[in-house]
Amino acid sequence: MLRLAPFALFLCVAAAAQTAPERPLTALPYTPSLDVTAMDKSVDPCVDFYRYSCGGWIKNNPIPPDQASWDVYAKLAHDDLQFLWGVLEQSANPEPPRSKVQQEVGDYFHACMDEAAIEKLGAAPLKPSLDGIAAIQTLDDLTRFIAREHLSVRGSGLLFGFGSNQDFANSNQVIAFAYSGGLGLPDRDYYTKTDAKSVETRAKYVQHVQRMLELIGDDPNSAAAEANTVMAIETALAKASLTRVEKRDPYKLFHKVTTAQLVAMAPAFKWNDYFATDGLPHLDTLNVTEPEFYKELQKQLTARPIADWRAYLRWHIVHASAPYLSSAFVQANFDFYSKYLHGVEQMPPRWRRCVQYVDRDLGEALGQVFVEKAFGPEAKQQALAMTKEVEAAMERDLRDLPWMSEATKQQALAKLHTIVNKIGYPDKWRDYSSIRLARADFFGNVMRSTEFESHRDIAKIGKPVDRGEWEMTPPTVNAYYDPQMNDINFPAGVLQPPLFDLKMDAAPNYGNTGATIGHELTHGFDDEGRQFDAKGNLRDWWTPEDAKHFEERAQCVVDQYAQYTVVDDIKINSKLTEGEDIADLGGTLLAYVAWQNATRGQDLKPVEGLTPGQRFFIGMAQWACGSERPETKRVRALTDPHSPDEYRINGVVSNMPEFASAFSCKAGQPMVRAKSCRVW
Ligand SMILES: [Zn+2]
DSSP, X not given: OOSSOOOTTTTSSOOOOSSSOOOOOSSOOOOOSSXXXXXXXXXXXXXXXXXXXXXXXXXXXXXXXXXXXXXXXXXXXXXXXXXXXXXXXXXXXXXXXXXXXXXXXXXXXXXXHOHHHHHHHTTXXXXXXXXXXXXXXXXXXXXXXXXXXXXXXXXXXXXXXXXXEEOSSOTTBEEEEEEOOOOSXXXXXXXXXXXXXXXXXXXXXXXXXXXXXXXXXXXXXXXXXXXXXXXXXHHHHHHTSOOTTXXXXXXXXXXXXXXXXXXXXXXXXXXXXXXXXXXXXXXXXXXXXXXXXXXXXXHHHHHSOHHHHHHHHHHHHHHHHGGGXXXXXXXXXXXXXXXXXXXXXXXXXXXXXXXXXXXXXXXXXXXXXXXXXXXXXXXXXXXXXXXXXHHXXXXXXXXXXXXXXXXXXXXXXHHHHHOEEEEESOSSOOOOTTSOOOTTOHHHHHHHHHHHHHHHHHTTTTXXXXXXXXXXXXXXXXXXXXXXXXEEXXXXXXXXXXXXXXXXXXXXXXIIIIHHHHHHHHHTTSTTGGGBOTTSOBOOOSOHHHHHXXXXXXXXXXXXXXXXXXXXXXXXXXXXXXXXXXXXXXHHHHHHHHHHHHTTTOOOOOXXXXXXXXXXXXXXXXXXXXXXXXXXXXXXXXXXXXXXXXXXXXXXXXXXXXXXXXXXXXXXXXXXXXXXXXXX
């Protein structure tokens, strides 16, 4: 759903480790939402609009050595981090009186920055978990170990994922979800693809697993054997997992079963022990997203000696903990995941990683300070007004849609009218005061805040949904639509210049943030979102003919993007990017109509030699200025539901007659597609 995909560990957010040493910022720097110096006017906009709008930016902003990619969003996120760094340095000082929130984030940050203490500990923080693994003799022991570790280890790397989510059939109710998981590579396709690069990546991965096991004291021979076992287990689990494209179909992820049925799928795993250890209430039903995965898990659990599972768990525990241990672990983790997989040359500085951990673990405490200093009531009110304007455009669009019947239109309008707009930050802040945060125990702080989050998550099972919750923290430079909540969420971090600029005229603002709002809105009606109704329930509210018309129009977009090359011989997997591509196109169209409506009757004049229409489209393109390392392009081609930036711009404008007219482009030019696609 997200506008930008979060990818592996501290890679998505940004940095500029060029020449001058970085210092904390006391205020966010200003960049206008339309920047003529970011353009390359030597390029014909009708030939390559992305280069025309962004050529200067790309030339002036090379990818910093500690980044996998670099773009306008990443640069703004970097500025946010640098600004929060200042806030945290101040909060870390115990001398002046601190508020409760300052004390929480300050002590966490202080512990994270204390590299000498972390270095001295080496692998010691892992000892309790490694001792626990060494004691596993039976599958019962294994179950209890996994249950405990699931509370304090993030992600779904330990065999499978478990947590709470809204019931697909009844969005008011929170139920338990058991997910697939258990992998160490970024996607199940890494284990199944047979091309030379994938074969090489698997070999490098096995070497990395071995290196990490050696770091916790295994001799090279046994570490090598253990690494091969890990690879064999993960390959079996990967093959039984759905692909990312299959996971776009919510029906493929919805299998509500009784606990007894789950036990029947994988009886070797002692589910009742697992639930009891995690303090879960008696579960009548739960959703097993991928039953085939659990059947394979059963096969693996019964076929393998317990020693294999000890090896597998040793790897996953050290892997999950590596970023919070001494430099040998941090470096090895960086070398494989950042350097080899993403092409990053240099480790990001410690301060930046620590700010990101605070944001992840205590985000609504840090967010309070961020909002107070960087997001005033005027920005909130203007963002809300723009959202209403874009929603009004969508309402008109739906009413006039030539291909949709009246019956489906009524349902679509009902859904649109029910969408909740969440702008900036939550109404009620999360209270972290029950977490023990120590000034000299970074590893413990990470574990305890993860446990806090796990308990918070599973405590929701069996209760009505809390509609005030956010999935992103306020400083996040990103936005999302949630089909089950039926809400759009714009954190304060994304409503900042150059993305949202109160000093600038309406055209580039509507092109940029307006199109993002439209993008998130249309997610409610893309290939995935359209399957949920106004209440957020998985229910088919389309007439068969309307569904067919939608699919034909969506297929036009799928065919268009399938032509674009990501890197080398890799094309866009446009069934994976379908929802995002439709949202980019629909969002821009809606923003254009909304902008025209918002400025109707005004005498709009050219600014800096650009007409208002041109300014709308350049503003729209300039959110996406940036570049990526080739290695990162490869990872994203497999994992990211968004198309590469240049196609997110050129792919959209080449479908829009409004664009051709703004730049007087002629039929036959590259930015004017002969067969233009249009869904909304
Ligand atoms: Zn999106």
